[in-house]
Amino acid sequence: METQILPVASCHQLPFPDADLARVPINKQSTASISPYLLPDKDRIKMKVIDKIVGADPNRVVFSFEFFPPKTEDGVDNLFERMERMVAHNPSFCDITWGAGGSTADLTLEIANKMQNNVCVETMMHLTCTNMPVEKIDHALHTIKSNGLQNVLALRGDPPHGQDKFVQVEGGFACARDLVKHIRAKYGDYFGITVAGYPEAHPDMIQSDGLATEEGYQNDLAYLKSKVEAGADLIVTQLFYDTDIFLKFVNDCRQIGITCPIVPGIMPINNYKGFIRMTGFCKTKIPAEIMAALDPIKDNEEAVKAYGVHLGTEMCKKILAHGIKTLHLYTLNMEKSALAILMNLGLIEESKISRSLPWRRPTNVFRVKEDVRPIFWANRPKSYISRTIGWDQYPHGRWADSCNPSYGALTDYQFMRPRARDKKLIEEWAVPLKSVEDIYERFRMFCLGKLKSSPWSELDGLQPETKIINEHLEKINMKGFLTINSQPAVNGEKSDSPTVGWGGPGGYVYQKAYLEFFCSKEKLDALVDKCKDRTSLTYMAVNKEGSWKSNVGQTDVNAVTWGVFPAKEIIQPTIVDPLSFNVWKDEAFEIWSRGWASLYPEGDASRKLIEEVGTSYFLVSLVDNDYVNGDLFAAFADF
DSSP states (O other), rough: OOOOOOOBBBBTTBBOOOOOOOOOOOSSTTTTTOOOOOOOOOOOOOOOOHHHHHHOOOOOOOOEEEEOSSSSSHHHHHHHHHHEEETEEEEEEEEOOGGGGGGTTHHHHHHHIIIIIIOOOOOOEEEEETOHHHHHHHHHHHHHHHTTTTEEEEOOOOOTTOOOOOHHOOOOSSSSSHHHHHHHHHHHSSEEEEEOOTOOOGGGBBBSOOOOOHHHHHHHEEEEEHHHHHTTEEEEEEEOOHHHOOOOHHHHHHTTOOOEEEOEOOOOOOHHHHHHHHHHTTOOOHHHHHHHHGGGGOOOOOHHHHHHHHHHHHHHHHHHTOOOOOEEETTTTTHHHHHHHHTTSOBBBBTTTOOSSSSOOOOOSSSOOOOEEEEEGGTTHHHHHHHHHTOSSSSOOOGOOOOOOOOOOOOGGGOOHHHHHHHHHHHOOOOOOOOOOHHHHHHHHHHHTOOOOOOOOOOSSSSEEEEEEEEEHHHHHHOOOEEEEOOEEEEEEEETTTTOOSSTOHHHEEOOOOOOOOOOOOHHHHHHHHHHHHEEEEEEEETTTEEEESSTTTTTTTTEEEEEETSSSSSEEEOOOHHHHHHHHHHHHHHHIIIIIIOOOOOOOHHHHHHHHHHHOOOEEEOOOOTTTTTGGGGTTOO
16 A cells, blocks of 8 residues: 655645645546537536535535545555545545645646546535636636536635745736636536635734734635635635634634535544644644643554544534534545544444445536446446447436447557556466466456456455355356356345445345356357246357357347335336447457456467457356346356
C-alpha cells in the first residue's frame, strides 16, 4: 500500500494538497474523447447534491467524502481502489479538490470524470479563481458538464506556490462570490453550487492571537451570505475541532438569514505532525483537552489514529444530537479512520453493503434512468460504460424497449489496468504452464477464492453470490469448462440479503442460474446434445471467428435477474441477448491474448499455449430458465 503523506491544506479551498503537486497523466482515455452525447438541458434529470440532501429521509444521516489528486500515477491508481471500497457504503456524494494555484487542474478534471462515470458516485468538483481567467473556468465547466457532472464547489483559492497573497489574474475573478455569479449567469440552474463556510472566520480574518475580531467574524458571515445570495445552494465548512464553535456558527448563519444546508467538515486526526501542521496553516483552534490527550501519545501513530477516530466519533455524535443530519469527511485519501467513525455512529456496517441494482450505475445525468444491462460485462463494468458512453439513451424498464446505437469499438482503453492490478495478475496468472490442465488450474483456483484477480474481471476477488456455487464451479473448471461469469438460481430471496440482495429492504429478488465459460468444440458438442433433453436450458456459443451455435432466436431477450418491490413495477436489471453477446465475445477472446498471454515474454511456451486455447475454444452463455427446480450443474455430471 502506498505510504500516505499529509498534504498542506488550503484554508481557502478546504483541506487540499499543496500547490506543487505535478499533474500526473492517467493512462486512460482523455476527458475530451469520452464525453457522452450532449442532451438538451430540458431532457436531463437533475442530480444535484443539494437535491439529494434536501430530499433525503429527515431521519437519515447522509455522509460524504473528500479526496485530493495524488502526486504519482500509482497514487492515482491506489486512490481509485480506495474510492471503490468507500463508495460501496453509499455516500451521498464525493468531492475532488482543485490544487492550490490550479496546479492539478487537468488531473482534477480527469479524476472527476472517472469518479462520476466509472466509480459511479455523485461527484462534486472544486473550482478556484487562482490563475484562472474566465476562458479556463468555462473550459472546466464545459468539460464537467459534457461528462454529466452537475456539482461544483466554488472557491477563491490560495495564492500560487511561492506567493503570499492572492492576486486576481487578468480576465479572472477576485473572489468566490464572483465565480458563483458567473456560473449562475452562464449556466443557469444546471449546476448545484457549494461554497465554503468558516466557523472561526476566514483565515485572513484571524489575528496573531489565533482569533478573529467580532467585526471580522461578522464581515465574514455577511460575505458568506452574499455568496448564497449570488446563487450558492449549499455550504460545506472548513475543518474545526471545537464543536461548540461550529454550532454557534450555524446559529449565527441562521440569525442573519442564511437558510441553506450547512454541512460540517470533519477531518479525522491520522498523524500528530500532520495535525499540527494542518491546524496551524488553517489557523484552527485546538481545544486544550485535545492537546492534553495527544501529547502523551504523539509518537505512537496507531494510538493517535485511535484517538482521532474516538474524537471524530464524539464530535459527530454531538453534531447529530443538535439535529444536523449531514457529515462531510476529509479523508486525506485514507479510508480507515473515516469508515471507522461512520461504523461507530452506526451509519455503515462493514459486512453489509446495500446495492440499488446488481451493478453500480454511473451517476451522471445521461444515465440516471438506466436500469437494464446485459450480464456479460458483470465483471467488467468500466469496459461496458466506455463502450456505451455515446448512446443517445439508455435502457430503462426493458432492454427490448431501447433503440440504442452500436456498441463502441474495442480500443486500448478496455485493456488498460492499474499498475497494482497488473502486478497482482503477474503474480497469480503469469506462472509456467505445461499443459491445458495447468490452465484449468488457474480458473479453478480463482473460483475457490485462492486467486484474487482474473484477466476477465476488473473487480477484486469473487462476488458474494459466487461463493454459493464455487464448489460446483471448481468441478466444472477441472473438466475444462473455464468459467468467467456466473450466478446461482434465486427464488424469492429477501432483497436485503447480504449475498444476493439489491434494491433495498421490503422486496424479493429472483435469478436464473447462469454460466459463462470457454470450452473446446468437442465439449461444446457434447453439452449441446445434453441440452436437447433439458428443455429449461438455453445457450449461445461462438468462437473467435464467429462460428455460432444456439437454441435461441437472434432477437430473443432473456431476463435473468429481476426484483419485486412495494408499489413498483417489476425491475429486471440484467438480461442475456444474442446481439450483445456477439459484441462481448470479441472482448472476451481478446483478453486471452492482451489480458493474459501478454503477461509472458514473446516466444514463451506458456504464452503460446494460452493463445492456442484462446483461438480454438468457444465462448458459451448458458441459462437454466427453471429458477425453482432447475439444476444447471447436472448438465456437466457425465463429463
